[in-house]
Amino acid sequence: MKIDAVILGASGYGGGELLYWLSRHPNVGSVRGTSRSLAGSPFSLAHPNLRGVVEGRFEPHSLWSSSGKIWQELAQSEQPVVLAALPHGELARTLPTLEAAWAEAGIADRLLLLDLSGDFRIRDPAAFEKANRTPHPCPELLSRFVYGLPEWNRDAISRAKRIASPGCFATALQLALLPWRGLNVGFIAANAVTGSSGSGATPSPTTHHATRANDFRAYKMLAHQHLAEVRMMMSACDIPGTLAFVPHSGPFVRGIFATIQFAKPNDLDLRQLEALVADVFSGCPFVRIVEESPRVAAVAGSNFADVAIAADENSVAVMVAIDNLGKGMAGQAVQSMNIALGLPETTGLWSVGRFLN
Numbered sequence: 001m002k003i004d005a006v007i008l009g010a011s012g013y014g015g016g017e018l019l020y021w022l023s024r025h026p027n028v029g030s031v032r033g034t035s036r037s038l039a040g041s042p043f044s045l046a047h048p049n050l051r052g053v054v055e056g057r058f059e060p061h062s063l064w065s066s067s068g069k070i071w072q073e074l075a076q077s078e079q080p081v082v083l084a085a086l087p088h089g090e091l092a093r094t095l096p097t098l099e100a101a102w103a104e105a106g107i108a109d110r111l112l113l114l115d116l117s118g119d120f121r122i123r124d125p126a127a128f129e130k131a132n133r134t135p136h137p138c139p140e141l142l143s144r145f146v147y148g149l150p151e152w153n154r155d156a157i158s159r160a161k162r163i164a165s166p167g168c169f170a171t172a173l174q175l176a177l178l179p180w181r182g183l184n185v186g187f188i189a190a191n192a193v194t195g196s197s198g199s200g201a202t203p204s205p206t207t208h209h210a211t212r213a214n215d216f217r218a219y220k221m222l223a224h225q226h227l228a229e230v231r232m233m234m235s236a237c238d239i240p241g242t243l244a245f246v247p248h249s250g251p252f253v254r255g256i257f258a259t260i261q262f263a264k265p266n267d268l269d270l271r272q273l274e275a276l277v278a279d280v281f282s283g284c285p286f287v288r289i290v291e292e293s294p295r296v297a298a299v300a301g302s303n304f305a306d307v308a309i310a311a312d313e314n315s316v317a318v319m320v321a322i323d324n325l326g327k328g329m330a331g332q333a334v335q336s337m338n339i340a341l342g343l344p345e346t347t348g349l350w351s352v353g354r355f356l357n
């Protein structure tokens, strides 16, 4: 199968990761990408690591975000794929126009769309409105999207043409929670620390790396927007516990480290808890169960999630490390793309980052 991919928002952090992963994917024949500010410039202007290896230039975002003839060009492709790495709200604003353009070009049914933003992760319009304090711009399209966490709903992804890739914090928390399907674990205390790339390429006073490099702080305490999608998964997976989540800003660039803790169920010992973890992740090539603490440095630059469990007589702790731009974003989207297109899940993704001990 030959894939032709278009990245909407290719000049950002997620766009750069997508260019990296897709350009080394054996089934991807071409990758095009948009930017408003860098239209006409080579990809390497925003992503100098790609120089000499990934050729191509940013195309004007307006060319691809409208109903123009450009979609007729993509219609020549054996398998058209669109990956949107746009700021929150941008795809939802334009998707009705895009769907009309895809229908006109005759590709609406076979085009695979992966959205990396939070626009289509919550299926219920009322829950979306509650989480975002604003109504969804095109609620009629929400139910077409499948939530793209392969370790939870690989089957649904394999039949999907519209995929909402999970948030980075949400991915880490959901992987920590998945082993406890069907178990009432009661109150779950969750915290997670993210690196500064989690906020994208444009710095703000609270996300600029210089303001956090020598600092450590919590933010959006008990109120992070990813809670809605995590709770959606908990409800679908019959995990009736109460989740209290506090996110933190860490003094590193790439990575998320999440910890959840809850009271140990009386009838389960550590060996049985470990067996539940091993069972839920069997057949999940990108989840590695580790004995010691997971390490952000061991997953950075890869699509792996490292998971560890600890327990004493009263308590259980589950720790997860991911790269927010890898398993937390672009790598996971490519993983879902593979599944949706019937390719082996690891195609183009089976590699590790660099590590110094």
Ligand SMILES: NC(=O)c1ccc[n+]([C@@H]2O[C@H](COP(=O)([O-])OP(=O)(O)OC[C@H]3O[C@@H](n4cnc5c(N)ncnc54)[C@H](OP(=O)(O)O)[C@@H]3O)[C@@H](O)[C@H]2O)c1
Pocket: 008, 009, 010, 011, 012, 013, 014, 015, 034, 035, 036, 037, 038, 061, 085, 086, 087, 088, 090, 116, 117, 118, 166, 167, 168, 197, 198, 199, 200, 201, 202, 324, 325, 328, 329
């Ligand atoms: N960073 C992470 O760790 C992470 C993880 C999971 C999910 N996400 C989500 O993925 C999406 C992209 O994140 P990111 O970190 O890659 O962001 P980013 O670095 O800020 O990149 C955003 C991209 O969108 C373009 N853009 C900005 N405003 C636009 C607009 N109004 N219309 C069209 N294009 C616009 C930007 O280029 P121009 O300004 O040149 O057009 C750039 O290419 C966000 O929704 C984010 O929440 C991020």
